[in-house]
Amino acid sequence: MLSVVALFAALMVITSKNPVYSVLWLIVTFFAISGHYILLNAQFLAIVNIIVYAGAIMVLFLFVIMLINLNKESEPSRNRWVKMAGAVAGGCLLLVIVAALKNTEFNDKSAEVVSGDIGLIKNLGKELFTTFVVPFEISSILFLSAMVGAVLMGKKD
């Protein structure tokens, strides 16, 4: 059910004409993916996904779309053959990967659902601040540089 919602919303993202509708459908997709995280008992990632993606990033997208005022006639539709070629290429990629992975040894493995406690904040935080503390600090520097870059580029020049 959640997978059907995710796939349908993802298809609507790339087919809807209005970019605002695309953003709203993308939010639906992110909520469906967060539902999958909750079913996999990765609660920290589910909450972070909702806060960061559906909250912050999508608000940023909507803000930019409203800011630059995209109306209908400003986006002429691409050539029909290019569209068809893109769809065919994506479909071929899907077909090839699915066919390659259909009979692998993953067939008898299964993911642990609604149990297991590695997705809880306690275990993730313990691991994050012992083993992964250096990448964590580097990511903070990355954030700082991204912030400086965004401000510098957004400045009127």
Added chain:
Amino acid sequence: MPINYYIFLSIALFCIGIVGVLTRRNAIIIFMCIELMLNAVNLMFVAFSKMHHLAAGSGASTVGTDGQLFVFFIMVVAAAEVSVGLAIIVMMYRNIHSVDVNFLNRLKH
């Protein structure tokens, strides 16, 4: 839940993102499709982490934690990328008054 379902769902979401990148010409929608592909990969990471946790048994309790932390770092990088990318798009709109990627075939104009 067999791992196959998660693999195929992630592949389908990833391919939808690729089709979106190939067929749309609005730069913002292309950007959103890239976010969609990142999320498909994140879902796959979490599913594999839970699979390894189940395969390692109950004794090793921290097996699979690193997969979920990688998802966390991917989200961090995606947030930074979105902030810089949207700044680039706004600047591009200010210069050429369009977000159509077909007008961007040259660096200088």
